[in-house]
Amino acid sequence: MDCVVTGGNVKVLAKAIHSLSRIGDELYLEPQEDGLALRSVNSSRSAYACFLFSPLFFSRYTIPLGHAFRCKMAIKCVQAVFRSLSSLEKTVEKCHIELDGEKSRLTFTLHCKHGLLKTHNLSFQDSESLQAVFDKESCANMLRAQPRLLVDTVLHFPPSLEEVSVSVSGERVWFRNHVDDEAEQSKAMLTELCLSSDEFDHFAVGAQTSITFCLKELRGLLVFAESTGLPVSVYFDEPGSPVVLSVTDSVLEVNFVLATLSDDSNLCNHNNNTKRARSPPPPDDFMTDDIDSYLIAMETSELAGPSDALAPRCPSSNHTLTTQPSVDIHRRRLERGEEEEEEEDTEDTERPPNKKFRSLFFGSVCPSDSQLTNQTIKSQEVLASDSEDDTQASLP
Amino acid sequence: MKFRAKMIDVGCLNHFTRVVNTISKLTKTCILRLTPNNLYFVLSGKVASGGVGMWCELSQANFFDEYQLEGVAPDANEICLEVTPENLSRALRTSQNAKCVKIKLTKKHCPCLTLVAELPTLSSVSRVVTHDIPVDVIPRRLWHDFKEPSMPDFDVSIYLPPLKTMKNVVDRMKNLSNFLVMEANLNGEMNLKIETDLVSVTTHFKDLGNPPWGDDGSPGRSQSRDPEVMAHTRVDIRKLQQFLMGQQVNPSKAMCNIVHKRIIHLILLHEDVSLQYFIPAVA
Numbered sequence: 001m002d003c004v005v006t007g008g009n010v011k012v013l014a015k016a017i018h019s020l021s022r023i024g025d026e027l028y029l030e031p032q033e034d035g036l037a038l039r040s041v042n043s044s045r046s047a048y049a050c051f052l053f054s055p056l057f058f059s060r061y062t063i064p065l066g067h068a069f070r071c072k073m074a075i076k077c078v079q080a081v082f083r084s085l086s087s088l089e090k091t092v093e094k095c096h097i098e099l100d101g102e103k104s105r106l107t108f109t110l111h112c113k114h115g116l117l118k119t120h121n122l123s124f125q126d127s128e129s130l131q132a133v134f135d136k137e138s139c140a141n142m143l144r145a146q147p148r149l150l151v152d153t154v155l156h157f158p159p160s161l162e163e164v165s166v167s168v169s170g171e172r173v174w175f176r177n178h179v180d181d182e183a184e185q186s187k188a189m190l191t192e193l194c195l196s197s198d199e200f201d202h203f204a205v206g207a208q209t210s211i212t213f214c215l216k217e218l219r220g221l222l223v224f225a226e227s228t229g230l231p232v233s234v235y236f237d238e239p240g241s242p243v244v245l246s247v248t249d250s251v252l253e254v255n256f257v258l259a260t261l262s263d264d265s266n267l268c269n270h271n272n273n274t275k276r277a278r279s280p281p282p283p284d285d286f287m288t289d290d291i292d293s294y295l296i297a298m299e300t301s302e303l304a305g306p307s308d309a310l311a312p313r314c315p316s317s318n319h320t321l322t323t324q325p326s327v328d329i330h331r332r333r334l335e336r337g338e339e340e341e342e343e344e345d346t347e348d349t350e351r352p353p354n355k356k357f358r359s360l361f362f363g364s365v366c367p368s369d370s371q372l373t374n375q376t377i378k379s380q381e382v383l384a385s386d387s388e389d390d391t392q393a394s395l396p
Numbered sequence: 397m398k399f400r401a402k403m404i405d406v407g408c409l410n411h412f413t414r415v416v417n418t419i420s421k422l423t424k425t426c427i428l429r430l431t432p433n434n435l436y437f438v439l440s441g442k443v444a445s446g447g448v449g450m451w452c453e454l455s456q457a458n459f460f461d462e463y464q465l466e467g468v469a470p471d472a473n474e475i476c477l478e479v480t481p482e483n484l485s486r487a488l489r490t491s492q493n494a495k496c497v498k499i500k501l502t503k504k505h506c507p508c509l510t511l512v513a514e515l516p517t518l519s520s521v522s523r524v525v526t527h528d529i530p531v532d533v534i535p536r537r538l539w540h541d542f543k544e545p546s547m548p549d550f551d552v553s554i555y556l557p558p559l560k561t562m563k564n565v566v567d568r569m570k571n572l573s574n575f576l577v578m579e580a581n582l583n584g585e586m587n588l589k590i591e592t593d594l595v596s597v598t599t600h601f602k603d604l605g606n607p608p609w610g611d612d613g614s615p616g617r618s619q620s621r622d623p624e625v626m627a628h629t630r631v632d633i634r635k636l637q638q639f640l641m642g643q644q645v646n647p648s649k650a651m652c653n654i655v656h657k658r659i660i661h662l663i664l665l666h667e668d669v670s671l672q673y674f675i676p677a678v679a
Contacts, residue, residue, distance in 0.1 A: 156490045156525055186506050189483040190528040198519035 001031045001069060001099035004060040010095045010110075012252070014082035015224050016051040020075060022220030023049045023256075027075040028130045029106070031063040035253075039130045040075065046259035047217040048132040057251040059094070069099065071106070071124035081108045081120045091116075132257045136244050139235035140206030141168060147225035147232050149199055154219060156193050163261075164218070166236075166243075167210035171197050178212045178261075201231055211239050212261040221245050221256045236260070397475055397533070398466040399430055399501040401456070408459045409497055413488040414644040415454065415669055420481035421642025422450060422673070427534060427542050428509075431474040432465050433457070437481065438542045441674055448635055449674035451545055458668035468536055475501065476534035476542060479509065487511045487527035495522065506530050545674065548661055550653035551627035553609060554580040556662070557601045559650060562588070563640035565599045570633050572597065575678060578636070579628030580654055582606050582621060590633070607651050627656040629677045636660075639673050647671075 005013050016038060020027060024040040024047075031037075035054040041047065055061040063069070082088060096109040100121075110118040136142075153175050157164065163178035176192045197203035225232045225247045236243040240262030247254040403409050419426065419437045429436040434453055441449030456463050467473035491497055491513035502510045508528040515523040534542070556562065565588055569576055573590040580586040586601040639662060647664035654660055662673040 158486060187530055189480075189486070189530065190504070191487070192526045192528075194524045194526070196519060196521035196523075198521055199517060199523070 001064050001097070002060065002062040003031070003036060003058045003097045004094055005057070005097070006059045006094040008089075009057055010082075010092050011085060011089050012057075012228065013053070013095065014085055014088055015227055016053075016254070017075070017078050017082055018085075019220045019224040020049055020051065021079055023047050023217055025075055026072045027078050028070070028072045028127060029124070030068070030070045030129065032068075033063065036061070041130060041132075042217070047214060048130075048257045049217070049220070050132075050255045050257075052253045052255075054251045054253075064099065064101075070127055070129055072127040072130075073106070073122055073124045077120075077122050078108075081110070081118075081122070132242075134242060134244050134255075134257050136233075136235040136246065136255075139241075139244070140237050141209065142202065142204045142233060142235050143168070143173065143200050144202035144231050144233040145200045147222055147229065149195070150218075150232055151222050151226055153193055153195065154215065154222065156191055157215065161215050163212050164215040165210060165212040166234075167208075168205045169208045170205060173197070173200075173203075202233070209236075209238055211236050211241075211243055213243050213258040217256060217258055218245065221247070221254070224254065397468055397501065398464065399475055399499075400462070400464045401460045401499045402462040403459060403497045403499075404461045404495075406493070409488070409494065410492060411645075411668075412454075412459050413485070413492065415452070416481055416485050416488055418642045418644045418671070419450075419452060420485040421644075422638060423448075423481065425478060425480050426450065428477045428479045428531075429474060429542060430465055430477070431467075432463075436542075436544075440541045441545075441676065442541075446632070446635065447676040449545060449672075451672040453544075453670045455668045472536060472539075476536075476539055477501075477507075477509065478532040478534055479529065483527075483529040484509070484511070487513075487529060491515070491525060494525075501531075502528070504528050507533050545672065548653060548655050548659055548674075550661065551621070551656045552580045552582055553607050553651060553653045554582075554584065554586055555605045555607060556650040556652050557586065557604060559640055559643050559647075563637075563643075566633065566637050566640055569597060569599075570637055574633055575630055576633040576636060577628050577630045578652070578654065578660055579626040580604075580652065581626045582623040585626075586652075587626070627654045629654055629657055629660050629675075630679075631660055631675045632678055635675045639675070645669060645671075 017027065020038060020040040024042045026040060028039040028041075029036070030039070032052075035052045035057070038051045038053070040049050091112045092110050093113065094111045096107075096111065098107045098109070099105075100107055103121075104123060105121045106124055108120040108122065110120075112118060154164075157175075157177055161177050163180065165174075165176045165178045167174040167176070173195050174192055175195070177188075177190060179188045179190070221232065228247065228249075230247045230249055233246045233248070234243060235246070239260055242257045242259050245256040245258070403412065423439050427436075427438040427440075429438055433456060435456055436454070437450065437452040439448065439450035441447050465473065465475065467475055488497075488511070491511070494513040494515050496514045498512045500510050500512075502508050504510070507530070509531050511527045511529065513525045513527075515525060517523050566576065569588065569590045572595060573592050575590070577589040577591070578586070579589070584602065584604040584606055586604055587598050588601075589598045590596065643664075645664070645666055647666050649663075649665040651663050652660060653663070658677050660675045660677075662671075662675070664671040664673075
């Protein structure tokens with residue numbers, strides 16, 4: 001692999017890495033035919049981000065022929081290469097990323113002014129593919145706004161706020177802080193910001209709905225979007241389905257996929273205010289706080305299933321050192337997944353479901369054929385809903 | 397019980413925000429007393445607050461364009477709430493460019509002080525931010541705890557040196573000792589002293605001037621008092637530091653009354669706000 005980034009794009013690359021560092025600890029790097037994909041996921045698998053830089057972003061873009069190359073690295077190491085953004089702008093003329101297959105190293109060489117060369121040799125681990133399955137186009141609701149609007153919105157919430165709830169109706173959108181702990185509810189300050197659809201570049205709402213997700217990861221995207229000035233698109237469905245935040249331009253596609261709370265209990269925060277047009281909140285009945293039920297349904301291509309049938313050409317280099325552990329993890333998670341699905345069936349009939357963040361769905365994707373990738377995505381469902389077909393859908 | 401108020405003027409909003417910021421730096425919770433003419437932020441000098449007392453009085457007409465109050469009873473036309481000023485501060489912070497800010501007492505999941513700010517936008521519809529700040533309503537039988545403190549029978553009253561200077565001095569002294577002695581006399585001299593086993597440091601201020609209390613205050617003692625003699629009080633240095641740290645409003649008058657070995661009474665006066673702070677002596 002051999003890529004060169006020049007001029008202002010170096011800073012964009014650096015910002016992307018800093019943005020990804022707010023999601024997870026590891027950077028997954030995958031040179032694809034359609035571009036270089038940089039991805040990260042958080043430890044609870046409830047947030048995923050992907051920056052896809054098209055070949056046009058680079059002044060040179062050569063990827064290894066034949067077997068697909070995928071790796072992951074500690075993101076802090078990569079951040080260290082692009083440490084000071086302001087000095088990057090002023091001194092770095094180009095950045096050369098090269099794969100040293102023999103030594104299992106990725107070399108980042110920064111060509112700076114006055115002939116100065118800074119070379120960073122970063123070791124990596126082979127890794128499985130990391131690709132969340134999501135389909136933006138099928139989402140019922142879509143908003144697009146200038147990043148400034150969203151930055152101004154989150155400004156009203158304290159930096160320590162974990163979760164934010166977003167509610168939409170035909171004409172308006174409300175951002176509220178979500179109060180998690182029942183004990184805190186009576187003491188916590190509640191903040192709500194109401195924006196009219198006028199302020200958005202695009203405002204398409206299918207039905208009145210409300211979703212809750214992690215604000216911290218959103219801030220990561222906003223920092224990036226604001227620096228590029230590109231509008232942010234927000235795609236979402238009902239609670240439980242992930243929210244997808246996208247920033248796109250001709251050479252770059254960024255997708256942040258965040259899990260949302262799978263419960264309407266977030267409506268219970270504001271009960272008596274008649275100004276807000278909202279359906280009456282469901283009975284406030286928090287049975288348990290299932291924090292550890294962050295489902296993780298990470299698929300690896302080693303597992304048997306329809307995906308292998310779809311992609312018989314899955315290269316053998318997928319069998320990495322991490323095969324065994326990831327398979328075990330997956331098995332455990334699947335089991336947990338099944339338990340929870342059983343829970344839900346009864347819960348639906350008796351009482352509102354326990355609140356928990358829905359997992360992000362990670363499909364197995366063989367990157368050697370991007371067409372196949374698209375097919376895979378389209379043929380699979382978006383996140384696990386609480387239907388009984390789930391046990392089938394969880395295996396791709 | 398009903399309370400509704402509206403602020404339109406940007407200057408008033410900024411000023412009010414600064415006052416609230418100051419209060420939030422002085423204490424985590426305090427009492428907000430609302431009367432037809434004034435707002436008071438009160439901390440009674442109880443053990444819970446370390447014996448520190450605070451009385452901040454704002455004249456409502458200087459801040460609000462509209463102000464409607466219906467107290468708990470016709471003969472007790474006021475409302476007494478326990479609030480966390482930090483919440484109020486946060487709510488005001490991002491509303492500084494609002495076209496209009498309304499504050500009202502509401503009942504949401506619990507009694508709340510609701511702040512609604514209309515923010516300007518490029519479109520025809522404003523952005524509306526609503527903050528619900530939970531408060532506790534203080535019942536009438538406890539109101540006697542939150543009355544205006546009477547002026548103590550002070551020994552010396554003196555104008556304070558510039559607060560910034562005082563703060564710098566106290567900040568450095570805090571590194572050396574937990575206790576500070578403040579002493580002053582009627583000759584306009586004030587000393588801030590710390591003393592430990594290893595070191596003693598004194599900062600001298602001169603020509604500060606003494607407020608002419610005249611018939612107010614306690615003329616008796618001061619008239620017959622030798623102007624050279626210092627009245628001093630030893631206090632917890634952190635309390636004095638906390639007072640100096642939070643100051644965001646530049647007072648037009650700043651003075652201090654010292655009751656020998658008993659209490660330090662700090663008074664900051666501004667056109668429409670007055671702040672009194674009591675720091676008790678430690679042995």
